[in-house]
Amino acid sequence: MRLKEMLATLSVLVSLIAIPVLVGWYHNGYVLGRHPAGTKVITLYAVAESGAWTLDKVDGTNYWWKDFKPATIYLQEGDKVVLRLQSTDVHHRFYAPQLNIGPIEVEPGLVEEAQFEAETPGTYRYYCTSICGDCHFYMQGWIVITAKGQSPQEPPPLGCVHEFEPPPENDMVAWGRYLYQKNGCITCHGEDGKGGIENPNYAKEGDIEDPSYVKGSVPAHNTIAESFFLEEKEDAETFVEWLIDKQEEPNIPPPDIPRFFIVLRKCEDAIAIIHEGKNCAKADPNGPEPPLQMPSWEVRLTDYDIDAIIAYIITLYEWEEEEEWEEDQE
Amino acid sequence: MKARLVILGIVIVLVCALIPPLVASSSSGGGEKKEFFIKARQYAYDPPRITVNKGDELHIRLASLDVVHGFFLEGHDIDAQIEPGVRQFKLRHPSEGKEFTDVNEVVFTVEHTGKFRYRCSHTCGTLHPFMQGELIVCPNYPFLAASGGTVGVLISTLLVIFLAGKKHKDAMPGGDAQ
Amino acid sequence: MGNQPANSVDKAKDAPKDSGQVKRFRIDLFEKIPFLKKFCKWRSFQFLAVFPNLVIFLFFLYAGLFGSRVGNRNIIIIFVWIFWWFLLITFMVPFASRIWCVLCPFPFFGEWFQRRALIKVRSGKTGGLRNKMFGLNKKWPKALSNIWLQDIGFLALCTFSALFLTRPIISVVVLGGLFLVATVLAFFYRQRAFCMYVCPVSGFQGLYAMTSMIELRAVDPQVCRKECKTKNCLTGSEKGWGCPWYQYVGKMERNNYCGLCMECVKSCPNDNISVFARPFCGDTQVKGYDESWKAFIMLALAMVYAVTLLGPWGTIRDWANIAEVRNWKGLGIYAGIIWFTALIAIPAVWALASWLGKLLAGVRSISTKEIFVKYSYMLVPLGLLAWIAFSFPLIMVNGSYIISVISDPLGWGWDLLGTADVAWRPILPEYTVYLQILLLLFGLFFALKRGYDISLTLYQDKSQAVRSIIPTGVVCAVIIFAFLRLFTG
Numbered sequence: 001m002r003l004k005e006m007l008a009t010l011s012v013l014v015s016l017i018a019i020p021v022l023v024g025w026y027h028n029g030y031v032l033g034r035h036p037a038g039t040k041v042i043t044l045y046a047v048a049e050s051g052a053w054t055l056d057k058v059d060g061t062n063y064w065w066k067d068f069k070p071a072t073i074y075l076q077e078g079d080k081v082v083l084r085l086q087s088t089d090v091h092h093r094f095y096a097p098q099l100n101i102g103p104i105e106v107e108p109g110l111v112e113e114a115q116f117e118a119e120t121p122g123t124y125r126y127y128c129t130s131i132c133g134d135c136h137f138y139m140q141g142w143i144v145i146t147a148k149g150q151s152p153q154e155p156p157p158l159g160c161v162h163e164f165e166p167p168p169e170n171d172m173v174a175w176g177r178y179l180y181q182k183n184g185c186i187t188c189h190g191e192d193g194k195g196g197i198e199n200p201n202y203a204k205e206g207d208i209e210d211p212s213y214v215k216g217s218v219p220a221h222n223t224i225a226e227s228f229f230l231e232e233k234e235d236a237e238t239f240v241e242w243l244i245d246k247q248e249e250p251n252i253p254p255p256d257i258p259r260f261f262i263v264l265r266k267c268e269d270a271i272a273i274i275h276e277g278k279n280c281a282k283a284d285p286n287g288p289e290p291p292l293q294m295p296s297w298e299v300r301l302t303d304y305d306i307d308a309i310i311a312y313i314i315t316l317y318e319w320e321e322e323e324e325w326e327e328d329q330e
Numbered sequence: 331m332k333a334r335l336v337i338l339g340i341v342i343v344l345v346c347a348l349i350p351p352l353v354a355s356s357s358s359g360g361g362e363k364k365e366f367f368i369k370a371r372q373y374a375y376d377p378p379r380i381t382v383n384k385g386d387e388l389h390i391r392l393a394s395l396d397v398v399h400g401f402f403l404e405g406h407d408i409d410a411q412i413e414p415g416v417r418q419f420k421l422r423h424p425s426e427g428k429e430f431t432d433v434n435e436v437v438f439t440v441e442h443t444g445k446f447r448y449r450c451s452h453t454c455g456t457l458h459p460f461m462q463g464e465l466i467v468c469p470n471y472p473f474l475a476a477s478g479g480t481v482g483v484l485i486s487t488l489l490v491i492f493l494a495g496k497k498h499k500d501a502m503p504g505g506d507a508q
Numbered sequence: 509m510g511n512q513p514a515n516s517v518d519k520a521k522d523a524p525k526d527s528g529q530v531k532r533f534r535i536d537l538f539e540k541i542p543f544l545k546k547f548c549k550w551r552s553f554q555f556l557a558v559f560p561n562l563v564i565f566l567f568f569l570y571a572g573l574f575g576s577r578v579g580n581r582n583i584i585i586i587f588v589w590i591f592w593w594f595l596l597i598t599f600m601v602p603f604a605s606r607i608w609c610v611l612c613p614f615p616f617f618g619e620w621f622q623r624r625a626l627i628k629v630r631s632g633k634t635g636g637l638r639n640k641m642f643g644l645n646k647k648w649p650k651a652l653s654n655i656w657l658q659d660i661g662f663l664a665l666c667t668f669s670a671l672f673l674t675r676p677i678i679s680v681v682v683l684g685g686l687f688l689v690a691t692v693l694a695f696f697y698r699q700r701a702f703c704m705y706v707c708p709v710s711g712f713q714g715l716y717a718m719t720s721m722i723e724l725r726a727v728d729p730q731v732c733r734k735e736c737k738t739k740n741c742l743t744g745s746e747k748g749w750g751c752p753w754y755q756y757v758g759k760m761e762r763n764n765y766c767g768l769c770m771e772c773v774k775s776c777p778n779d780n781i782s783v784f785a786r787p788f789c790g791d792t793q794v795k796g797y798d799e800s801w802k803a804f805i806m807l808a809l810a811m812v813y814a815v816t817l818l819g820p821w822g823t824i825r826d827w828a829n830i831a832e833v834r835n836w837k838g839l840g841i842y843a844g845i846i847w848f849t850a851l852i853a854i855p856a857v858w859a860l861a862s863w864l865g866k867l868l869a870g871v872r873s874i875s876t877k878e879i880f881v882k883y884s885y886m887l888v889p890l891g892l893l894a895w896i897a898f899s900f901p902l903i904m905v906n907g908s909y910i911i912s913v914i915s916d917p918l919g920w921g922w923d924l925l926g927t928a929d930v931a932w933r934p935i936l937p938e939y940t941v942y943l944q945i946l947l948l949l950f951g952l953f954f955a956l957k958r959g960y961d962i963s964l965t966l967y968q969d970k971s972q973a974v975r976s977i978i979p980t981g982v983v984c985a986v987i988i989f990a991f992l993r994l995f996t997g
Binding site: 091 | 369393394395396397398413414415416417452453454455456
């Protein structure tokens, strides 16, 4: 009886220690350790609420309070890397187009592995390309590959800003501005629609034959008034007024501006793009898919919302200065 | 005597269960083309419930309001994956394989009546396992029969107990389930 | 061993009064399966039953803390709330009474502390016991010596079910919390005060264990009454610990508060305790308002779950999902509806039906209160079957997660058995409704049948008895109809 009692006691005590030890041994030794020696195993956790692929270990104990920062992955030229990607909440997609990694679908609770070798030194952006929440359009980070013997340069910080004060909904231009910020339009089209955000291997549709038109960046919006053929500031203001008034009275007569029906058609084209989204063409047909694609906002924005955004981006045009003529923006 | 009462009880239940479906089966309808646009969000579908008639041809468009969702319609071999911001969605028929194809809508004819749930088949967040909606194909025979059956069980159990109780002190009509 | 006469059906007349109305079968399992008796009498029995579960449970806690946040890929969620829950409500409770209480790891450390033994027995004197026990061994407060605490505790816990059913970390808080409370209470109070009066799982198990097809009872209660002076089942002996649930088997006539730990089987000097197989819904007595309300609460929660978790309505899920949606007003409405339905609405309807039943029967001497409490037993088979009907879709739809999660318990990309990539696939979900219909109608049938059995203990005249259960019977039918509407309509 005493022997039995001792055995029982012993087995309870052993089991208390054995659980974490066995789990750690199996995970580190077998699951992580099965890659060839010298491989860098990097685990990235996707967190929708923070809009980050993070290097922190994310689990139930910290998810609910911690603000996770996007990971900057520093590599040396020639490093063999295994990325272990996992989601802590919703579906994400990992994509680093310039390094030919992905797009990799990351379903919550599953671990996806991606192998690659760090070749050309440089600073590369990686993205989440599946809409995953308010911070989705901020969900980007850097992979920095440095040449042997050199110290890495720190890339600019990234992170999600998503707290915006909503204005009264009936102030149409302000509402448009709010939606433009809150929905992350600014992350691709730039602050105040200034554009200039790099979109690797992107070409404007129809321009592929002529390499001089190939664009590596997302269209700007601050010149949209011009591309709508609104050539005078007054015309633009009248048109926005008309857009606002039209919400109340759908059958309002057209405003007195030159070439109104062309303006209207341009405006409708723009609405259609917001409504339906647009897949951008590749500059190099053999190259990777451009990571930043215009999503369809059909179910997430109302007609009023879309009109408000149009009204807002028309007002972005800087009339005082003489702008260079740019290609018409979507 | 006991056996006879048990049979009486069962007959009452069956008759009660059969009446509502028989009444409902005379109603006409079906064979129409019906279009639905179902929007998925964490953790429900809008509309949560769609009601059609047997024989209707359904054209269903799917969209997501927030994150990637699924759409698994039970009993119809339909499984879709819906990506937010994309107008097309991915569809597959699980019995035919794992591959998804991009489509604009899913089209099928409802052959069976009853309630079929459509549920999220792609992990979409905490309450994902409970994200579901309902396709009701009228006339809903299982429900109608069950409703009649409820009345039937109530009447027959009480009646049989009553009859049995009058004559046999210890008999337990209906019998233990075992 | 086996010095008692053989018994089967004819023993029924010795059974307590409530089941004495009708001849029901009763099979002595210890007699039929000698190995079972030997196994239960083995001193290591309890330890060997609990220990694997303790290890598994601790591993679940670890997985909940450090494993994937994604509930359907974390073993704690899938194994506790889908697998365990399904086994508990569809198999353990209706077929094997409180067998879970033998396997439950919650009181393990507390009981170890009290006994300072895992296998052996300590003789001695503690309070009225013939065992040496450690700890303060206080008596549980009289005012709380009922299941009200379990009623309210379970209701409170289940108000937040959408959170702990889906988030591993909150499951850890709830399960780990209960584990801790069980352990701490054992330092202060006698034996299994936690299990008896606090554990929220215990409350409904006790109630629904009345339906169970097995029971632990005295083989011949006459032996207890006449020959036994020592009551070792209650007080213990050098062979077994005194009943941790404070039960005296000689007078025990219901399954409610017997944890099947088998200590009494070991300590009984007359070898007069056995486990019997019996018909479904063998015990038919509800004693006291606390147990009636348990039945109301369980029924209300089954309905709330059917609406919240299996219904199509997103708004209600948003209210319940407070941690993400943070709609406090919504949670208020949600909680208000649950508490009002469980504590006030259903009891009020039941009281009305009981009063009508009294009027219909036309016997003044039998009070509405008596009808109210006794007939609330009808809600026991009804509620149990409603819960089973609720639980089947859970396993049929999400059962495939069990297969994938067993290979990757922490959601860390493991593949222990090669099944980690098994895709989610419901098992014949379109046929669930037919199963649910059968289960619910079966529940209604048993509610009415046992309701009548109970009415016979109150009324001499059979037609009075039948009339007295008509209103409550109709209420039962309406409840079943409501479930059918939710599940199939």
